[in-house]
Amino acid sequence: GALLARAFAASAAPEAGAAGGLPVAVHNPAGEKRVVVTKELPGDRWREILISAGCRVEVCTSDTPILPVSDIKALIGDKCDGVIGQLTEDWSEEAFGALAAAGGRAFSNYAVGYNNVKVPAATAVGIPVGNTPGVLTDTTAELAAALALAAARRVPEADVFMRAGKYKGWLPTLFVGSLLQRKTVGIIGAGRIGFSFAKMMVEGHKMDFIYYDLFDQPHVETYFKGYGDFLASQGDEPISVRRASSVEEVLREADLVSLHCVMDETTHHLMNAERLAMMKPDATLVNAARGEVIDEAALVAHLKANPEFRAGLDVFEREPLMADGLAECANAVVVPHIASASTFTRGGMATIAAANVAARLSDLPVWDNPNNVKPFLEGPVDDIPSASPSIVNAKELGLPAM
Numbered sequence: 227g228a229l230l231a232r233a234f235a236a237s238a239a240p241e242a243g244a245a246g247g248l249p250v251a252v253h254n255p256a257g258e259k260r261v262v263v264t265k266e267l268p269g270d271r272w273r274e275i276l277i278s279a280g281c282r283v284e285v286c287t288s289d290t291p292i293l294p295v296s297d298i299k300a301l302i303g304d305k306c307d308g309v310i311g312q313l314t315e316d317w318s319e320e321a322f323g324a325l326a327a328a329g330g331r332a333f334s335n336y337a338v339g340y341n342n343v344k345v346p347a348a349t350a351v352g353i354p355v356g357n358t359p360g361v362l363t364d365t366t367a368e369l370a371a372a373l374a375l376a377a378a379r380r381v382p383e384a385d386v387f388m389r390a391g392k393y394k395g396w397l398p399t400l401f402v403g404s405l406l407q408r409k410t411v412g413i414i415g416a417g418r419i420g421f422s423f424a425k426m427m428v429e430g431h432k433m434d435f436i437y438y439d440l441f442d443q444p445h446v447e448t449y450f451k452g453y454g455d456f457l458a459s460q461g462d463e464p465i466s467v468r469r470a471s472s473v474e475e476v477l478r479e480a481d482l483v484s485l486h487c488v489m490d491e492t493t494h495h496l497m498n499a500e501r502l503a504m505m506k507p508d509a510t511l512v513n514a515a516r517g518e519v520i521d522e523a524a525l526v527a528h529l530k531a532n533p534e535f536r537a538g539l540d541v542f543e544r545e546p547l548m549a550d551g552l553a554e555c556a557n558a559v560v561v562p563h564i565a566s567a568s569t570f571t572r573g574g575m576a577t578i579a580a581a582n583v584a585a586r587l588s589d590l591p592v593w594d595n596p597n598n599v600k601p602f603l604e605g606p607v608d609d610i611p612s613a614s615p616s617i618v619n620a621k622e623l624g625l626p627a628m
Contacts, residue, residue: 246302246303254282257282262301262308264298264310268573272579275584276583295320317342332582356616360598361603369565370538370565374484376538387401408432438469473496483512502524507535512538517545530555
């Protein structure tokens with residue numbers, strides 16, 4: 227009975243309300259713990275998790291795309307136990323100070339990355355910071371693969387051409403692009419997403435593989451050498467695989483380069499004019515990591531100077547804006563930061579974010595394997611682990627592990 231009641235409450239129409247002068251949709255108004263969610267999230271499971279933890283859930287319904295800190299502080303108000311925020315928001319000393327002053331005990335970013343969050347500022351006021359790993363890997367890699375294929379084979383250009391009614395008949399030179407089969411794919415950053423992307427391209431297109439990472443990734447090399455051995459056992463030509471000694475080595479050798487590195491001071495403008503010039507003139511560059519990894523003005527200049535060079539971009543340096551001239555570059559495929567935008571992943575992210583907050587507000591421990599969040603995504607809410615799936619500053623705060 228209680229389970230059905232919570233499920234009903236999670237899917238029931240919310241009450242209209244206001245917080246700090248901003249419109250909110252209120253779920254479970256009688257809940258004792260107040261949780262603010264700065265944007266509506268997909269699915270119902272995340273609400274059910276919060277409601278089962280006794281939370282009153284207030285979802286901001288303002289049509290402002292990116293909430294400024296002043297609006298976030300207004301939403302927090304005088305009493306707020308937890309917040310689920312967005313990767314586009316500035317979560318620094320000011321926002322965490324307001325949350326702490328309101329009695330806040332939990333925050334979760336609705337993203338796996340958290341370069342928008344000053345974690346030390348949260349730690350300084352005792353607020354745990356959650357993120358949402360474990361559900362984005364393959365979805366993000368798929369989008370990177372889609373960008374690679376769309377750019378190399380000039381799919382968006384051809385689509386616009388068709389819709390404009392310009393197609394008058396087959397021509398030998400119409401939208402000739404680049405073949406990826408048996409070419410070389412290179413990745414910068416061989417973490418989970420980079421590895422997943424590489425598997426899609428290597429196994430799907432029998433591409434040779436070169437990668438650069440700050441750390442040895444023996445499992446990556448072992449996997450692809452095994453695939454090469456399989457090809458040889460079938461009478462096919464095996465692929466080559468190796469770790470490069472530098473980013474520049476990857477750029478010079480690869481026909482397709484995909485960026486999967488973290489964003490920090492060492493990777494800001496990693497792809498500048500000098501490094502872009504190292505790439506093959508007909509290469510394809512994909513970025514589904516963070517926009518600041520590329521000097522976007524330099525990329526625009528490179529695209530204009532090298533019409534056979536192509537780029538596939540999911541993220542941008544000054545998001546949501548694009549650099550001047552990028553929109554006019556037909557050899558760039560641009561999409562609005564949708565790498566995680568599958569039904570499974572966006573719903574899963576909401577579930578993980580909610581579980582992060584709900585568990586901390588119930589003084590539960592932290593899950594010991596944040597990359598294995600499947601137990602939180604399946605089955606009745608009552609059966610999920612009694613833990614926060616992923617708290618990035620758990621060690622600094624001395625939170626117990628499950």
